Amino acid sequence: MTRKPLTQRLRPALAAAILLVLAPALLPAEALYSPSWGFALHLPPGYALVEGNGFDRFSFRGPSGAMFDLLVYDGVYSGVGEMMDDAALRLSNEGSAAFFDYGGKRAAIMNLDFGGFEGMALGLELAETARGSVPLLLALAYASRGTENVELLHVSALNSLAPTAAHARLPGPVMTFAFPRGEPVDTPLAGGLGLSAAIREGDAYAAQWLVDNEFLVLTLFMHSNYWQEAWVRFYRAIFRDSWDRIADAAFRLERAFRDGGAVRDPDPAVGDLALARRALSFVQGFVYERDFEGSDFVNMVSAVTEGRGDCDSRAMLWAMILAQANVPSAIMVSRLHSHAMGLADLPGEGARFEAGGTRWLVAETIVPVDIGLIAADMSDPANWLGVLFE
Numbered sequence: 001m002t003r004k005p006l007t008q009r010l011r012p013a014l015a016a017a018i019l020l021v022l023a024p025a026l027l028p029a030e031a032l033y034s035p036s037w038g039f040a041l042h043l044p045p046g047y048a049l050v051e052g053n054g055f056d057r058f059s060f061r062g063p064s065g066a067m068f069d070l071l072v073y074d075g076v077y078s079g080v081g082e083m084m085d086d087a088a089l090r091l092s093n094e095g096s097a098a099f100f101d102y103g104g105k106r107a108a109i110m111n112l113d114f115g116g117f118e119g120m121a122l123g124l125e126l127a128e129t130a131r132g133s134v135p136l137l138l139a140l141a142y143a144s145r146g147t148e149n150v151e152l153l154h155v156s157a158l159n160s161l162a163p164t165a166a167h168a169r170l171p172g173p174v175m176t177f178a179f180p181r182g183e184p185v186d187t188p189l190a191g192g193l194g195l196s197a198a199i200r201e202g203d204a205y206a207a208q209w210l211v212d213n214e215f216l217v218l219t220l221f222m223h224s225n226y227w228q229e230a231w232v233r234f235y236r237a238i239f240r241d242s243w244d245r246i247a248d249a250a251f252r253l254e255r256a257f258r259d260g261g262a263v264r265d266p267d268p269a270v271g272d273l274a275l276a277r278r279a280l281s282f283v284q285g286f287v288y289e290r291d292f293e294g295s296d297f298v299n300m301v302s303a304v305t306e307g308r309g310d311c312d313s314r315a316m317l318w319a320m321i322l323a324q325a326n327v328p329s330a331i332m333v334s335r336l337h338s339h340a341m342g343l344a345d346l347p348g349e350g351a352r353f354e355a356g357g358t359r360w361l362v363a364e365t366i367v368p369v370d371i372g373l374i375a376a377d378m379s380d381p382a383n384w385l386g387v388l389f390e
Contacts, residue, residue, distance in 0.1 A: 029146045032058070035136055037072050038127045040168055042160040043225035044153050044217055044235060053189045063220070063313075064149045068157050072133040074125070080106045083136050087121060097123070100177045103170050105163055109177050117142045120154050122173060137163060149220065156217045158208075160237065169243045171206070179206035181245075181305025189249055190307025191282050193256055197249035197299060207299035210215045210241045213298065228385055229334060237385045239316065242300035246317075249304045250324035253279065258325075272327045274344050276363070277371055278322045281344070283314040284368045312340035314365035319343070323389065330360060332384045339378065340364065343386070348372055351379060 031042040036043035036055060043060060047068060050123015051059035056072035077083040084097040090112065105125040109312045112119040119142030126135040139161060141154035159172030170176070182201035189195045219232035257278035258271070287308040289298060298309035301318050312333060319329035319342050328345035332353050343353060343360035351362040363371045 016375065029187050038135055038164050040162040043068060043157050044233065045221050045229045058136055062153060064147055064150055069140040071138045072135055075133055077136055080108045080125060080136060083138055084108045084110055084123045087138060093166050102173050102176050103167050105171055112140065116145055118145045119143060120158060122158045122161065124161065124173060125131050129166045152217050156214060167239060171244065173239045175206060175210055175241060187305055189305055192286060195252050195256055197252045199249065199305065203245040204254045204299065204301040207242060207245055207301045211238055211297050211299050214238065231385060232387050235316065235331065236389060239389045242320065246300050246304050246320065247324065250321045253321055254325045271345045273348055275325060276322055276327065276344050276346055279318050279367065280363050280371055283365050288312055313343040318363060318365055330355065330386060330388045332386050334384045336383045337378050351386060356388045
């Protein structure tokens with residue numbers, strides 16, 4: 001399948017990443033959740049709230065002068081179309097909006113070109129209120145015309161928006177607009193298990209594009225004080241984008257791993273440990289693959305269907321299979337060791353890593369060893385960073 005990185009309506013910067021100059025006075029913005037409106041946002045590192053009322057108006061300033069404004073309207077406009085038209089009129093914007101469905105919500109995206117600034121705007125319907133109204137969200141990502149690399153940040157920031165909790169497990173709105181997923185295709189899964197699952201025909205390409213674009217965002221911060229935050233955000237973005245893409249595959253693998261092997265233990269916790277072991281054996285059998293010139297991360301669709309990937313691809317796939325089975329899971333990564341491992345909240349003997357108030361059982365996905373075993377020279381928790389997805 002041959003496609004442009006994004007449709008012609010968008011222009012992400014896929015050139016070699018250049019380290020941004022981060023304003024030292026800015027504190028990194030954490031993931032934002034609005035209990036009033038139900039939306040979530042996870043901006044790239046380096047953004048700080050500079051204006052707003054904490055309710056329906058937010059304005060962030062990011063690296064290299066990137067701006068991100070977020071406004072919520074309730075009962076002001078008849079729909080997303082009227083809101084986008086009014087925004088274009090107020091800004092004297094030269095772009096026009098394109099409309100699409102985002103997980104059952106009306107959405108629109110528009111290039112911005114106004115008053116010496118350029119960027120992108122996104123409009124989304126939010127969850128219906130108790131009064132029966134449907135609030136609207138308008139997000140503007142922009143910077144001075146000609147600013148280098150900010151398009152990477154614009155795309156990543158807008159794509160991180162989730163208008164409701166359910167959308168937090170779907171590919172982001174920019175990805176949904178730019179990469180139509182196509183029809184489900186019954187696709188063989190890796191591992192020689194004789195299993196197949198419904199995979200949408202455009203998902204592998206789109207998933208890898210997301211990985212590569214978020215990797216470029218990550219590289220902007222790897223030599224800054226924000227490198228840990230950027231690393232965690234990179235994996236969380238992939239987890240979110242991948243969840244629905246491999247949901248059927250994870251379900252079918254879980255069924256096979258639970259039904260295969262020994263008789264199911266009456267203790268659910270022991271049963272979950274058996275599931276984790278079988279899933280671990282599954283990813284340990286993958287073909288080891290590295291890409292030293294790129295993101296070095298095989299997307300989850302290709303990993304589960306082709307049986308290939310490096311340590312972090314395998315660790316995330318293992319964690320996602322467990323998460324689909326409602327087993328709390330995560331991953332841990334180490335810049336010192338250039339390695340990643342899986343984490344699960346399970347009983348059993350072996351090495352554990354504490355993160356988020358949980359002592360997680362560790363899973364090595366490259367070497368064919370049992371869960372809980374870790375090389376002695378990698379056992380210092382201080383050299384690892386936990387990545388939690390919940």
